[in-house]
Amino acid sequence: MIIKVRYFGQLQEVTGKSEEHFELTLDTTASLRRFLKTLYPKLGTMNFKIAQDNKITSDSSPLKGQLIDLLPPFSGG
Amino acid sequence: MEIRYQRHIQLKEIGIEGQKKIRNSKVLVVGAGGLGCPAMQYLTASGIGTLGIIDPDVVTLTNLQRQILFKEKDLGRNKAQSAKKHLQKLNTEVTIQAFPFALTHENAAEIIGEFDLVIDGTDNFYTRYLISDQCVLLNKVMIYGALFKFEGQVAVFNYKNGPTYRCLFPLPPKIGEIPNCSEIGVLGVVPGIIGVYQATEALKVILELGGILSGKLLTVNLLTHRNTVLDFDKNQQEIDKIKKQGKPIPIENQDCFLDFEVSLTQLSSKEKIKWIDVREEDELPRVTHLNPINHSTALDTLLESNKKIVAFCQTGMRSKIFVQKLKNKGIENCFSLKEGAAELKKWNQKSQV
Numbered sequence: 001m002i003i004k005v006r007y008f009g010q011l012q013e014v015t016g017k018s019e020e021h022f023e024l025t026l027d028t029t030a031s032l033r034r035f036l037k038t039l040y041p042k043l044g045t046m047n048f049k050i051a052q053d054n055k056i057t058s059d060s061s062p063l064k065g066q067l068i069d070l071l072p073p074f075s076g077g
Numbered sequence: 078m079e080i081r082y083q084r085h086i087q088l089k090e091i092g093i094e095g096q097k098k099i100r101n102s103k104v105l106v107v108g109a110g111g112l113g114c115p116a117m118q119y120l121t122a123s124g125i126g127t128l129g130i131i132d133p134d135v136v137t138l139t140n141l142q143r144q145i146l147f148k149e150k151d152l153g154r155n156k157a158q159s160a161k162k163h164l165q166k167l168n169t170e171v172t173i174q175a176f177p178f179a180l181t182h183e184n185a186a187e188i189i190g191e192f193d194l195v196i197d198g199t200d201n202f203y204t205r206y207l208i209s210d211q212c213v214l215l216n217k218v219m220i221y222g223a224l225f226k227f228e229g230q231v232a233v234f235n236y237k238n239g240p241t242y243r244c245l246f247p248l249p250p251k252i253g254e255i256p257n258c259s260e261i262g263v264l265g266v267v268p269g270i271i272g273v274y275q276a277t278e279a280l281k282v283i284l285e286l287g288g289i290l291s292g293k294l295l296t297v298n299l300l301t302h303r304n305t306v307l308d309f310d311k312n313q314q315e316i317d318k319i320k321k322q323g324k325p326i327p328i329e330n331q332d333c334f335l336d337f338e339v340s341l342t343q344l345s346s347k348e349k350i351k352w353i354d355v356r357e358e359d360e361l362p363r364v365t366h367l368n369p370i371n372h373s374t375a376l377d378t379l380l381e382s383n384k385k386i387v388a389f390c391q392t393g394m395r396s397k398i399f400v401q402k403l404k405n406k407g408i409e410n411c412f413s414l415k416e417g418a419a420e421l422k423k424w425n426q427k428s429q430v
Binding site: 006008009010018045047049051054055056069071072073074075076077 | 108112113198199226250268294298303305307308
């Protein structure tokens with residue numbers, strides 16, 4: 001399955017990208033999180049939510065979305 | 078009222094009835110900064126009944142690049158009080174209350190309790206979780222906004238028992254994980270736009286209009302114009318945790334909130350500083366020539382002092398609590414020394430040489 005992953009906020013700085021495509025088959029969003037943390041070790045310590053097709057899901061959710069958004073909390077005000 | 082708010086009243090979605098709802102509303106803005114200022118300007122112009130402004134900080138030169146409510150002559154003055162002064166000129170019909178101190182776990186229930194909804198214009202997670210928890214406990218709506226460089230996030234929490242900030246981000250970021258307010262740059266217009274989004278959502282809640290960002294996170298990127306609305310669910314467990322506790326749960330990460338701590342390396346011996354020893358009289362070493370005072374009786378005299386106030390103790394813990402109390406009393410130019418009395422004594426001896 002081809003998925004598009006979009007990075008928000010400081011995750012763009014960690015990955016050096018605003019978005020990218022992957023062809024992979026993974027069972028849950030937790031697996032995707034592990035995959036991305038291996039690819040970008042700096043993500044390992046970061047706190048972010050994963051949305052699939054515009055819906056923020058928990059880590060135990062099956063990975064079935066084609067548009068994945070990674071969202072860290074923002075602090076500035 | 079009819080003429081001033083004619084453009085509102087002309088809208089069939091608002092009308093006279095809607096304008097009355099606006100006039101009867103009470104909005105608290107926490108943080109009179111990049112987000113809070115533009116939100117307050119539009120809310121004041123819209124004719125809300127009562128506006129509360131809470132902020133312990135003073136206007137600094139770096140604020141003026143984006144906090145366009147303030148003028149150069151406000152430099153060094155408390156933000157809540159300065160904002161009140163300018164906003165009152167914009168609309169004398171609005172009752173404006175300035176709280177020139179920090180929102181804390183001690184005062185949050187009382188202050189938030191007086192308002193219908195809270196605009197989160199803070200720049201730190203500590204206060205943001207405090208607002209969220211307190212809004213859950215008092216059943217108030219929280220209008221969230223935050224930013225990072227060219228991006229912003231907006232959402233409405235606890236709307237008709239909807240999801241809260243903890244439902245979206247149950248895990249507070251670890252210390253140092255997210256750059257804090259003063260560490261990152263921001264294009265001046267970005268908080269302006271996000272703050273106006275917050276004012277828009279506040280008015281929609283007051284007017285009971287549709288399309289409120291409840292259970293939805295709006296993300297805005299002003300560089301790419303990639304804007305997204307993401308749905309998220311309520312997490313009843315997170316909400317019950319707060320309700321069971323009966324009071325807000327402080328998070329460990331106090332990021333910007335503790336910016337009032339100061340280290341000896343940040344101080345100059347040439348600066349005029351009023352030192353306050355918050356230890357008991359028999360604790361050693363004494364730093365005698367630095368005018369230690371009896372801190373239980375000295376608060377009133379401090380109010381009259383224009384000098385920078387730095388409190389110290391053995392380890393920097395008690396002085397932190399003491400300074401928080403001063404801040405709550407509206408004393409602005411006060412700091413807590415990170416080091417203890419022993420280091421201060423050494424520093425002082427060195428600077429005498």
